[in-house]
Amino acid sequence: MILCKTISDLTRVLNAKKASNQTIGFVPTMGALHAGHLSLVKQAKLKSDCVVCSIFVNPTQFNQESDLKNYPITIENDLKLLAESNCDVVFVPTISEVYPDGLKKSQAAVLGSITMMFEGAYRPGHFDGVHTILKRLFDIVKPNLVYFGQKDFQQCLLVKKLIAYYSLSIEFFMGEIVRESDGLAMSSRNVRLTAEERKVATEIFKALSIIKQNWHKNTAANLIAIARKQLEMHPLIKIEYLNCVDSDNLLETVDKENVVCLIAVNCGAIRLIDNVLLP
Ligand code: AMP
Numbered sequence: 001m002i003l004c005k006t007i008s009d010l011t012r013v014l015n016a017k018k019a020s021n022q023t024i025g026f027v028p029t030m031g032a033l034h035a036g037h038l039s040l041v042k043q044a045k046l047k048s049d050c051v052v053c054s055i056f057v058n059p060t061q062f063n064q065e066s067d068l069k070n071y072p073i074t075i076e077n078d079l080k081l082l083a084e085s086n087c088d089v090v091f092v093p094t095i096s097e098v099y100p101d102g103l104k105k106s107q108a109a110v111l112g113s114i115t116m117m118f119e120g121a122y123r124p125g126h127f128d129g130v131h132t133i134l135k136r137l138f139d140i141v142k143p144n145l146v147y148f149g150q151k152d153f154q155q156c157l158l159v160k161k162l163i164a165y166y167s168l169s170i171e172f173f174m175g176e177i178v179r180e181s182d183g184l185a186m187s188s189r190n191v192r193l194t195a196e197e198r199k200v201a202t203e204i205f206k207a208l209s210i211i212k213q214n215w216h217k218n219t220a221a222n223l224i225a226i227a228r229k230q231l232e233m234h235p236l237i238k239i240e241y242l243n244c245v246d247s248d249n250l251l252e253t254v255d256k257e258n259v260v261c262l263i264a265v266n267c268g269a270i271r272l273i274d275n276v277l278l279p
Helices: 008-017 034-047 063-070 073-083 126-141 150-165 187-193 195-200 202-213 221-231
Strands: 001-005 024-029 048-057 089-091 145-150 171-175 237-246 259-268 271-279
Touching: 001 008, 001 202, 008 024, 008 126, 008 150, 024 034, 024 126, 034 048, 034 073, 034 145, 034 171, 034 221, 048 126, 048 150, 089 150, 126 150, 145 150, 145 195, 150 171, 150 271, 171 221, 187 271, 195 202, 202 221, 202 259, 221 237
Parallel strands: 001 089, 024 048, 024 145, 048 089, 145 171
Antiparallel strands: 237 259, 259 271
16 A cells, blocks of 8 residues: 655656556545445445545534544554555645645535535534535545445535536445444544443434334324434433435425435534435
8 A cells, every 4th residue: 555645646656557547446534444434445446446545634624623623533543444455545645735725615505505404504614624625635636436425425415516516527436334233323533422422322323213114104204203202312412403305405305215314413522423315
């Protein structure tokens, strides 16, 4: 595995790969890697000749200073895990390499209304930062294929919009959510949960599972009410949103097909998101 810290190093390495007609699959991450990230690397490896993974904790997408400050950094372990997953190239740039003109953000709103709902509404500026970093990384890596996790479902929609908006010839792939054995969606932030919060956090997937299992037996409104009630029994959990919406545009729907149930909760001090596709 080749480690590149600068854009010029990475460009040199990737130009050589592209010159020999290798396709480039790209998996952008913020590090603190877990099996969810590695599953994307492995899927990318199946469809591309060369897999590039970036590790960059992007400051412009954090809407809370404390979240950025406390974001876990485990670079040595990340490199080991990537090498074991047969990643070909890892790109670990500095902030000034990515943002030579300072931490300026471009507007996500140009990508459409999906950027203003749910995560966009609860984390002001978050998608501006995501738009900025992904456009920058796509311009640097110039991948043929990109791999993103369903865990960040709304981000997946944003990436598809971004590819279309800038007319990039990039193929988009979405990888399934990788979960802990008790159902909790893997997340780099899970390590910050206390033992008690970690236990309660399993209620999130239980609530989503109730909705999924009963999707054709009850109305969406009733199922959401049942799931809410179950979650609200736990004082550590505060729901930000729990909605079943159209999986293409995130708008309210009465349809039972092409639906996604999105949830965000604060579990103690840690904000967690999850979702399930319905039916
Ligand atoms: P992050 O490092 O959190 O920015 O995530 C990098 C990529 O990994 C994103 O495309 C995420 O959606 C994806 N990802 C994060 N957690 C999971 C998970 N539990 N299962 C699958 N993909 C994930």
